Amino acid sequence: MELDVRRLFLLAEIAEYGSLTGAAEAMMYTTSAVSQQMRRLEAEAGQTLFERRARGVVLTDAGAALVARAHAIRRELAGAESDLEALSGLHAGTVRIGSFPTASASILPLVLTQFSRQHPAIAVSVRSALRDPLRELLLMRDVELALFWEYDWSLFEDDAIETERLLDDPTVLVVAAGSEVGGTGPVKLSSMAGERWIIRADGHPVADVLTRSCHAAGFAPDIAYDAHDYQEAQAMVAAGLGVALAPRLSLTNLRDDVRLVPLDPQTPVPVRRILMGQLKGHQPTPAILGFQDTLREAARAMPKTFSQQGQLGSVNQ
CATH class of the missing domain: 1.10.10.10 (Winged helix-like DNA-binding domain superfamily/Winged helix DNA-binding domain)
Structure with a gap:
C-alpha cells in the first residue's frame, strides 16, 4: 500500500x-x-x-x-x-513570537522596540495566549519562539519543547498608597492574616499562589473580591477593599494610589519563572537568534528597570 x-x-x-x-x-x-x-x-x-x-x-x-x-x-x-x-542565512523576513498576557504587557514591548531598532527590515508578529494554547501554537509552528511561565508546583514540561530560564518574577504585596503596611520595610506574610484579600478569578494561577502562600504562613485568606485582571485588582486595593499578591511583571502599569511592598525573604511565597521556549532540534533562523539575544538583554535589565521606577528596591534574579 x-x-x-x-x-x-x-x-x-x-x-x-x-x-x-x-x-x-x-x-x-x-x-x-x-x-x-x-x-x-x-x-x-x-x-x-x-x-x-x-x-x-x-x-x-x-x-x-x-x-x-x-x-x-x-x-x-x-x-x-x-x-x-534557516540554512539560507536570511537577514530579512519575519519573526513569529508567542507570549502570555503579563509578559506582553511588560518585558515584550521593550524587546520589540529594541529589536526593531536593530533590525528594521524584519517584520515581527506576536500571538498572545494562555499557557496551554501557547504551547499548541509552538507545536503547530504558528510561532517560532514563545514565552512561558512556571511555578514549582506547575512546571512547564513538554518533550518536544526546550526552554531557557530568562527571569525570576517575584511575588509582591499590593497595598493602598496610604496603608501603613510595609512602612518600615519588607513584611512577613504571616503578619497579614487579619487582612482581606483581592484574588484573581476563574482559577487564575495567581489565585493558587495566594492560597498556597497563606496556608504556608499559617492562615486561610479572607477573600473580599474576585478580580478578572490586574488593573481591576489594583483598583479594588486602592479603594481599600483589601490587599493583593501579584507577580511583579504584572504591575508595570502601576496606579498612583497603590504601593508595592516586598515580602520578607523568609516568607514562603513562590517565585514565577519566565521561560523562553522553542522546538527541540529546530535550527533557529538568524532573525530568531537575534530576537533571543534581545530577550536575554531585556531580562537582565528588568531589575534595574524596576529600581528606577522606584516601586521596589530589587528583584531577585
Whole structure:
C-alpha cells in the first residue's frame, strides 16, 4: 500500500469543511474531481474512509486516522521549510513570537522596540495566549519562539519543547498608597492574616499562589473580591477593599494610589519563572537568534528597570 500525500491533504480538507462540496469549493476543484480522488485514496487504503450523509460526510475510524497523519505531515513539511530558511542565512523576513498576557504587557514591548531598532527590515508578529494554547501554537509552528511561565508546583514540561530560564518574577504585596503596611520595610506574610484579600478569578494561577502562600504562613485568606485582571485588582486595593499578591511583571502599569511592598525573604511565597521556549532540534533562523539575544538583554535589565521606577528596591534574579 502506497498512499498519495496530496490525497491525504484533500481528505483533511473534506474533514475540515464537512463535505466534498465544501472542500472542492475551498480548493477550487470540481466536486466530481474530489470524489474521484477519494475513490483512489480508498483503493490505496483498502478501507472506507468516510460515510456520505444527507448533510455532508462523517469520517470512519480509518479516515480519522489518516487525517491525523495528514496534519502531522503538514507540520513536518512546515518544519522542513523553516529549516531551509534557516540554512539560507536570511537577514530579512519575519519573526513569529508567542507570549502570555503579563509578559506582553511588560518585558515584550521593550524587546520589540529594541529589536526593531536593530533590525528594521524584519517584520515581527506576536500571538498572545494562555499557557496551554501557547504551547499548541509552538507545536503547530504558528510561532517560532514563545514565552512561558512556571511555578514549582506547575512546571512547564513538554518533550518536544526546550526552554531557557530568562527571569525570576517575584511575588509582591499590593497595598493602598496610604496603608501603613510595609512602612518600615519588607513584611512577613504571616503578619497579614487579619487582612482581606483581592484574588484573581476563574482559577487564575495567581489565585493558587495566594492560597498556597497563606496556608504556608499559617492562615486561610479572607477573600473580599474576585478580580478578572490586574488593573481591576489594583483598583479594588486602592479603594481599600483589601490587599493583593501579584507577580511583579504584572504591575508595570502601576496606579498612583497603590504601593508595592516586598515580602520578607523568609516568607514562603513562590517565585514565577519566565521561560523562553522553542522546538527541540529546530535550527533557529538568524532573525530568531537575534530576537533571543534581545530577550536575554531585556531580562537582565528588568531589575534595574524596576529600581528606577522606584516601586521596589530589587528583584531577585
